Structures are given as structure tokens and as C-alpha cells.
Amino acid sequence: MNERWNWDDLRLFLAVARADGLAGAVSPTGASAPTLSRRMTALEQSLGVTLFIRRRDGYALTAAGKDLFGHAETLEQGALGVERWRTASNPKPVIKIAAGAWTSGFLARHLPKLLESEDDLNLEVLTGSASADLLRREANIGLRNRRPNAIGLAGRKLARVAFAVYGEIKLVQEQARLGDDRRFTDCRWIAFSPPGPKVPSASWLDRRAPQGRKTVCSNAHAVLEAVGAGAGLTVLPCFVGDTTTGLARASELIDELSHEQWLVTHDDDRHDRQIKKMAKRVADLIRSQAQLFAGNAGL
Amino acid sequence: MNERWNWDDLRLFLAVARADGLAGAVSPTGASAPTLSRRMTALEQSLGVTLFIRRRDGYALTAAGKDLFGHAETLEQGALGVERWRTASNPKPVIKIAAGAWTSGFLARHLPKLLESEDDLNLEVLTGSASADLLRREANIGLRNRRPNAIGLAGRKLARVAFAVYGEIKLVQEQARLGDDRRFTDCRWIAFSPPGPKVPSASWLDRRAPQGRKTVCSNAHAVLEAVGAGAGLTVLPCFVGDTTTGLARASELIDELSHEQWLVTHDDDRHDRQIKKMAKRVADLIRSQAQLFAGNAGL
DNA sequence: AATAGATGTTTCATGAATGAAAGATGGAAC
DNA sequence: GTTCCATCTTTCATTCATGAAACATCTATT
Incomplete structure (x- = not known):
């Protein structure tokens, strides 16, 4: 016992205590059950106290565990304070994606894939003339049907649209x-x-x-x-x-209309980590559906 | 940014902020300077805020850092609460070592080597008839001049005493x-x-x-x-x-009196981590001074 | 100028923490 | 009983974090 204990273990402890077990604490903490198991034993070890009674259907707090729970909640108050301060002082950045009407709809349908829970940003899907929006920096990422030719815009070819x-x-x-x-x-x-x-x-x-x-x-x-x-x-x-x-x-594919889908970004945004990440996700999403875009989807 | 930040990093943050730099935060935290450097960058990264201004003579808090400092102190209150509760509910165990008068003196002189700062126990050095004390469990570790013959006592030979x-x-x-x-x-x-x-x-x-x-x-x-x-x-x-x-x-060594030094423990204590550790330290200490005990010390 | 004395940062080999999968355990349902 | 289904724990290969040492940077001193 008595090795300097880890504050972060109390975060896990609270989750485990509230979930009455490891299984339920996995998603709130983001740690796996084996890790939770080990950290709880480590916490007990370093505190020199038994915190949980291991039952077949989960963990139950001992008297000592309940004591600790109170103190841990004080820590949590501080952590929540940090969290509030952080979100207040650090408003989520908005990434704007401009696309045609149909493409916007497609993006909207796949929004969950684009917004993974761990990242801290808001998305705005603008329907409009992508190219102009981008040049005026009214959007960060554009989806268009032509290679961009304006200076300051970079394009990536994504898929053929039939x-x-x-x-x-x-x-x-x-x-x-x-x-x-x-x-x-x-x-x-x-x-x-x-x-x-x-x-x-x-x-x-x-x-x-x-x-x-x-x-x-x-x-x-x-x-x-x-x-x-x-x-x-x-x-x-x-x-x-x-x-x-x-x-x-009601027809074959219309070759005249088929065109390439381009992802366009502003050069100034090229080094923005968030925008790069989002651009990659959009690109991956569309490329993964290349057959659908090309009209080859098995119906 | 926005990866789930680590509560324990706030502990390090407080230390660094108070020490106005990494160097001074090393001993209170027990982490090395490179680690502190990395964790502070990681914290800034995950919070998405610059906390410190790196100056040539150390770190200085930014405005945001000062904000965070306040919240971190709330967390610290909780941690101190845990600490108080822990020490109150969990009094330091006492390990009793019984030895002859001279041997006790020797142990006392080397007390710092026996009590390393990280462990949480009190030591009691008893001078008396080691064997009896141990059987009655009045001591946990004994140092005697004979192999123990009582049932329930285990002995280790340490050194020859001249x-x-x-x-x-x-x-x-x-x-x-x-x-x-x-x-x-x-x-x-x-x-x-x-x-x-x-x-x-x-x-x-x-x-x-x-x-x-x-x-x-x-x-x-x-x-x-x-x-x-x-x-x-x-x-x-x-x-x-x-x-x-x-x-x-004033004489050569007196062969008649020379004997072995034995370290004796009670079988029931054999699995006690603390006692095992202490017994090992005592044994190592005495063995490291074997030449002195044998009367071969260069004077 | 050169030197010594602070600082924080990189590099790199080592060791510890992690999660997936398999194992173990103990009910509940059939 | 036997089979599930829930739990937690072990095992093990992998990844990640760590600290010693070398490096870099700057200040104060000789």
C-alpha cells in the first residue's frame, strides 16, 4: 500500500460504483473491463482498503467504499468545473461543408459516421454554390462536380457520379x-x-x-x-x-450528366487538424460508396 | 483536443504551477522532468488551451492556466479529503523487531536504511529475549544467536558475529x-x-x-x-x-563467543508483505556488513 | 569570450499498462 | 441436470508511457 495513488483512478472508481460493476462502467470511462478490474484492485492496494465486495452479479461498495465515494464526488465536482470552464472558454469550432442539394442530403444521412463522439466540433452542412462559398471562406470543405480552378483551392477527386x-x-x-x-x-x-x-x-x-x-x-x-x-x-x-x-x-445511366465528385478545401485550412480530419472522413465516406455513386449498386 | 483528459494530470499541473517550472515539480510529484513536460503538453492538447508560457527560467501560468488552477484546487481538496480519510481509517501498522542490546543499537544506527520513505509503517525496536517475544507474537522479527527450535518459528542465518x-x-x-x-x-x-x-x-x-x-x-x-x-x-x-x-x-577474536546471527520470523507472518519486506531489508543490511560482524573490518 | 549553471526538450531502450480473446464462475431458465 | 447468459478475471501480444542520458538554450559569472 501507500504508493502514491492515481487521481484518475477515482474517476474510474465513481463509474464502477455507480454502475454496480465493471461491465456498466466500460462505456462511461472508455476503459475496458480488464483495465477497470486491475485499476480497482490497484486502488484498493494503494489505499490499503477493500472498496468493493465482488459478487457474481457485479461489484457492491463496502462501507469503506461508500466513504471514499463521498470524497471522490468532491474530486468530481472539480473535474466538472474544469469541464464547464473548458467548454465555455473554448467554444466548439464549426466546420462548414458546402455541397449540392443531393450531396448534402447524402452527407446528412451519414452524419453519425462523420461525427464521432470523441471530437469536439459542430458541423454545418450548407447547400449552395460550393465554389463561391469556399473562396469567400464561408465554408471549409466543398463538394463540387468539377475540379476547382480558382487559386487557393485544392481539390481531390472522390468518385464518379452517375x-x-x-x-x-x-x-x-x-x-x-x-x-x-x-x-x-x-x-x-x-x-x-x-x-x-x-x-x-x-x-x-x-x-x-x-x-x-x-x-x-x-x-x-x-x-x-x-x-x-x-x-x-x-x-x-x-x-x-x-x-x-x-x-x-426508368432508364439506363445518362452518360451526358455523369461527372466526377470533387472534394475542395481552402489552402489556408490545409493545416487545420480538425478540418483535415473531417475532410478525410468525408472523402473516405464517399469513396467507400463509390459503387453506389457510379450507379452500380446492386438493387 | 477533447480526448478524455486525465484527472491525474491536474495533480501534476498543480505541482508544476506551484513550482513555476518542471524542475521543482519533480520531487513533489515523483515524476521525471521529461514526463512532466510531456504530460503538460498533453493536458494543453486535450483541453485545447495553452496553460503555460515557457520561459527560459521555467513555466509561467497563462490567464487560462490561472483559471484552471482554481478548478484544479477543488480537485485537490477532494484528494486531500481522501488522504485524510485514508490515514485516519488506516493507521500505520507497526512492525516490531526484537534483538539483543547490541544488535538493536546496530539496527537503530541504520534506521534510515530500513525505513524507506515510501512505505507506510512504523518500526519498533524491542530489546529483549527475542525468542520468547516472537512465540508470544510480541514481535514480528527477531534477531538471535541461535537457530530457532520452537515450532512455528522460521530462521535464516545472516552472518557470523565475532x-x-x-x-x-x-x-x-x-x-x-x-x-x-x-x-x-x-x-x-x-x-x-x-x-x-x-x-x-x-x-x-x-x-x-x-x-x-x-x-x-x-x-x-x-x-x-x-x-x-x-x-x-x-x-x-x-x-x-x-x-x-x-x-x-585489546585481544584477538574470542572464538568461544563467536556465533551465528539468525533472523527469526513467525510462520503466521510469512505472508505479510510488509513484514517480509522489512525482514528482507534487515537481512540485506546485516549481510552487507558481514565483514564487520565477523571482525574483519579494516580499521 | 569562455565557462559554469540553470532550465526544458529529444532520443532511445526498457518496462508497464492496455485490450482482445479465452477462461472461470455463478445463477437462471428450460 | 444441462444449457444458457451474465458477470469478472487471466493470458498474452501489442502499444504506450517512462526515465536516463544526451542535447539544446539561455543567464550569470569569471
């Missing part, structure tokens, strides 16, 4: 019975036209079905609602169409 | 001029007769100088005072006579 025509499943089956010549003329279309410059898919639709009956939506969610309701066909990136239940492809 | 006649230096030089026949008869003797059974050296003296002029002392300190004052010769273990300034040997 497009196709999609519609509500039953509607698509009906349409399929029509001849190829009438298939895409004798139908209603839903066109996505977000604010800002015209998107390629909308331009393509204008060219391919200039006289079609079109409903225009300026909002991605509305497009999906409309298409899902069977109100018409639309052009979607495969990573959206293929992952939205109730929709089916 | 005896010789000693006297005050000038007195011895005078005596040396006398013939060998008169040398030990024509003188005064100091006899040591502690309470309890007669010690071998006293018996030897009775045999060798039955008609000598003897002063009897029942107390070791008194014997040395008397001999040192030139009041007479006496028989002493060499480890006493050879290390007492002002005394010189």
Missing part, C-alpha cells in the same frame, strides 16, 4: 410497356431547379423533353415527395434514386 | 606493554549484564577473570560510556567495538 431517370415503381412499370419512342415523351416530369445557376440535370431535361409536362420544384425534398407520389419521372443521381425506397430506375 | 576484548585506546596501549600473563588479570573490567538470562560474554568473563575487578552495567549505553572513559576493558561484539570511536581491540 444519373438516371427515376420514378415511382408502379409508374415505371407502366411506362416500360410503352415503346421506347413514347416512353419519355408521354409522361409527366418533375424538374429540380434549386436557387442559383441552372443545374445540369434540369438543362438535360429541357433538351430531352422540351415539350414535356413539367412540374418544377426548387427544393430537393419536394422533388422526392412528388416523384414518390407518382406525379412524374425525374432525373436523379443514382446515389439518391437507388437509395430512396419506392423509386425505380 | 567478539573481542576492547578498551579505551590509551588504556589498551598501556595494557599492551604488560606481559600476556598479566595483561587480562591486572586490569579493571566492565561487565554487561542486561536483565534476563546471563549473556555469554558475561559468563566468559566470569570464567576468564574470576577474580578481576568488575563493574557491572545493566545497560549497553552505560557500558560504552564506562569503557570510553577508560574505566576498564570489556568484551564486545566486533561490530560494536570496531565502530565505536575511541575504543581499540
